[in-house]
Amino acid sequence: xxxxxxxxxxxxxxxxxxxxxxxxxxxxxxxxxxxxxxxxxxxxxxxxxxxxxxxxxxxxxxxxxxxxxxxxxxxxxxxxxxxxxxxxxxxxxxxxxxxxxxxxxxxxxxxxxxxxxxxxxxxxxxxxxxxxxxxxxxxxxxxxxx
Numbered sequence: 001x002x003x004x005x006x007x008x009x010x011x012x013x014x015x016x017x018x019x020x021x022x023x024x025x026x027x028x029x030x031x032x033x034x035x036x037x038x039x040x041x042x043x044x045x046x047x048x049x050x051x052x053x054x055x056x057x058x059x060x061x062x063x064x065x066x067x068x069x070x071x072x073x074x075x076x077x078x079x080x081x082x083x084x085x086x087x088x089x090x091x092x093x094x095x096x097x098x099x100x101x102x103x104x105x106x107x108x109x110x111x112x113x114x115x116x117x118x119x120x121x122x123x124x125x126x127x128x129x130x131x132x133x134x135x136x137x138x139x140x141x142x143x144x145x146x
Contacts, residue, residue, distance in 0.1 A: 003077055004050040011054045018131040019053040023119060027052065030115035044083060044108040048090040049115060055091050058132075067092055 013021040028049040035042045051070050053059065060066035067088060074084045090109040093101045094116060104110045130140065 004047050007073060008050040008054055012059075015053075015059065016131070017058060017135045018127075018129070019056055019059055024050060024053050026119050026124075027112070027115045030118055031112050034111045034115055038107060038111055040107045040111045044086055044090070045111050045115075047079070047083075048087045048094075048108065048112045051087065052091050052094060052112065052116065056095075063092070 008024050009021050012019065012024055015021070028046055031045045031049040032042070034040070035045050051074075054073075055063075055066035055070040057063035057066055060069060070091060071084070071088055074087065079087075086106065086108065089105070090112050093104060093109065094113040095101060104113050133140065
């Protein structure tokens with residue numbers, strides 16, 4: 001699993017959008033806590049949590065390009081094919097995406113999605129929202145926008 005730790009850190013440590021290494025690390029830590037109480041597979045949850053934003057469509061040319069980047073990288077790692085498919089399925093469907101993604105099929109998917117959503121509430125989440133808005137060129141406030 002340490003291979004994922006270093007790959008994710010190298011990909012995201014300089015991210016200016018709020019999808020940075022520290023967000024990923026918080027999600028992975030929370031997923032680890034949820035695994036203990038829910039009985040999910042630790043390895044699947046940890047790897048999916050660590051890699052979820054490496055594949056994020058906001059940080060890649062497209063959702064498909066991001067998933068391909070992670071999938072190609074995973075193929076070169078000592079990870080069973082079934083586990084790779086499971087990890088990619090979680091990453092591909094965990095984003096809120098305006099409610100358009102299907103519900104998570106597995107306990108591991110639910111754990112990682114919940115860990116990510118828990119990091120999307122509170123003070124740090126508000127700061128991440130402003131960071132992403134600034135990075136994408138959105139004003140903090142515009143009285144002429146509805």
